[in-house]
Amino acid sequence: MSNTKKMEGLLNHRLKxxxxxxxxxxxxxxxxxxxxxxxxxxxxxxxxxxIIASDNKKGPLEGASQNIKKYHLEDRIHLKLGNxxxxxxxxxxxxxxxxxxxxxxxxxLKYQTELLLNVQTIILSPNSDTEKVRKEITRLGYKIENxxxxxxxxxxxxxxxxxxxxxxxxxxxxLFGPILLERKDSxxxxxxxxxxxxxxxxxxxxxxxxxxxxxxxxxxLKIIEKNL
Ligand SMILES: C[S@@+](CC[C@H](N)C(=O)[O-])C[C@H]1O[C@@H](n2cnc3c(N)ncnc32)[C@H](O)[C@@H]1O
Numbered sequence: 343m344s345n346t347k348k349m350e351g352l353l354n355h356r357l358k359x360x361x362x363x364x365x366x367x368x369x370x371x372x373x374x375x376x377x378x379x380x381x382x383x384x385x386x387x388x389x390x391x392x393i394i395a396s397d398n399k400k401g402p403l404e405g406a407s408q409n410i411k412k413y414h415l416e417d418r419i420h421l422k423l424g425n426x427x428x429x430x431x432x433x434x435x436x437x438x439x440x441x442x443x444x445x446x447x448x449x450x451l452k453y454q455t456e457l458l459l460n461v462q463t464i465i466l467s468p469n470s471d472t473e474k475v476r477k478e479i480t481r482l483g484y485k486i487e488n489x490x491x492x493x494x495x496x497x498x499x500x501x502x503x504x505x506x507x508x509x510x511x512x513x514x515x516x517l518f519g520p521i522l523l524e525r526k527d528s529x530x531x532x533x534x535x536x537x538x539x540x541x542x543x544x545x546x547x548x549x550x551x552x553x554x555x556x557x558x559x560x561x562x563l564k565i566i567e568k569n570l
Pocket of ligand 1: 357373374375376377396397398399402424425426427439440441442446450
């Protein structure tokens with residue numbers, strides 16, 4: 343078995359998808375690295391990549407440190423304790439954040455824009471609020487370069503790749519993704535079906551007094567119907 347295949351075994355489907363978007367010669371920070379398995383995989387397969395693995399909690403960083411030692415990668419992965427992108431260093435061109443809520447990701451990126459000056463690529467896999475993530479990150483001067491859905495333990499997650507640049511998107515593109523809408527692969531259609539069921543249920547149980555939210559849900563259901 344090749345080394346790449348062997349190391350790939352460390353990653354779940356979601357982190358494999360995230361890894362597939364990371365350029366081999368980049369200088370990156372993995373915010374909220376937890377176990378640092380993504381970073382161990384990347385450092386093992388790419389000899390030129392520069393990696394900062396950071397987390398805002400000591401517990402995960404201790405686990406990460408043990409994992410990194412196990413693979414003898416202490417001199418390749420720079421572990422740092424810190425909130426959000428605070429541990430970023432000059433020269434970092436890629437930010438990766440996977441496995442936290444979308445609003446947390448937005449907070450991490452939006453309130454320290456001075457640290458984004460040299461950042462060309464932002465790869466995000468949020469657990470929630472994907473529409474807001476697309477909207478807020480494009481407002482920071484990034485466009486959606488690529489996006490892909492991935493199924494992990496029966497939950498469908500997005501992986502979004504932003505690169506520096508300006509582009510405006512429509513409401514339906516922010517909601518369901520400009521590239522996903524164009525590609526319409528089978529997982530996207532499965533995702534749309536589940537969203538349709540979810541929004542229909544919400545509409546059934548949401549009291550009539552929530553006029554605005556009910557209108558939004560109806561509008562979103564129309565967009566889903568149009569794209570199925
Ligand atoms: C569920 S884990 C995700 C681990 C890994 N990135 C993945 O996708 O499998 C989320 C990690 O983010 C860290 N975290 C949450 N908020 C953070 C913040 N503001 N700054 C840095 N790390 C944060 C948590 O401590 C936790 O280790």
